[in-house]
Amino acid sequence: MAMEKENRKALITEFKDRKNVGGIYGIINDVSGIRHIYSTPNIEGSKNRFEFAMKTGSCIIPQRQNEWEEFGSTAFHFEKLEELEKGNEQTSRSFADDLKLLLEMWTK
Numbered sequence: 001m002a003m004e005k006e007n008r009k010a011l012i013t014e015f016k017d018r019k020n021v022g023g024i025y026g027i028i029n030d031v032s033g034i035r036h037i038y039s040t041p042n043i044e045g046s047k048n049r050f051e052f053a054m055k056t057g058s059c060i061i062p063q064r065q066n067e068w069e070e071f072g073s074t075a076f077h078f079e080k081l082e083e084l085e086k087g088n089e090q091t092s093r094s095f096a097d098d099l100k101l102l103l104e105m106w107t108k
Contacts, residue, residue, distance in 0.1 A: 020086040022099050024106050026079040027061065031071050035079075036064060039103040041095060043083055050078040081106060 022041040027050065028034070038061075040046040053060045054076070059068035068076070084102060086095045 021083050023083040024081040024102055026081055028077050028079055029075055031075045037106050039099040043080060047078050
C-alpha cells in the first residue's frame with residue numbers, strides 16, 4: 001500500500017513537471033500539394049490525434065472533411081513546423097497568444 005502511494009505521488013510529480021510544448025503543424029495533402037497550417041498548445045497530442053485518425057479513417061479537422069473523403073486518409077501526412085515550449089511562469093492565455101502570433105507568421 002505504501003509503495004502504491006509513493007508511485008502515485010511520483011506519477012503526479014512527473015505529470016506536473018512535464019514540459020508543455022505547443023507549436024505549429026501542417027496537415028499536408030500529398031496528392032493536391034495543399035498544406036493546411038494550424039497551431040496547438042500540445043503538438044504531440046495533435047500528432048497523436050492525427051495518427052489515430054489515419055488508423056480509423058476519420059478526419060480530425062471538420063473543415064477538411066470533404067477533402068479527406070475525396071482523397072482518403074492515406075493522402076495526408078502530419079508535419080511539425082515549429083515547436084514552442086510554454087514558460088514555467090507563463091499563463092495559458094499568454095501561451096495561446098504566443099501561438100496565435102507564431103501561426104500568423106507562418107501563414108503570411
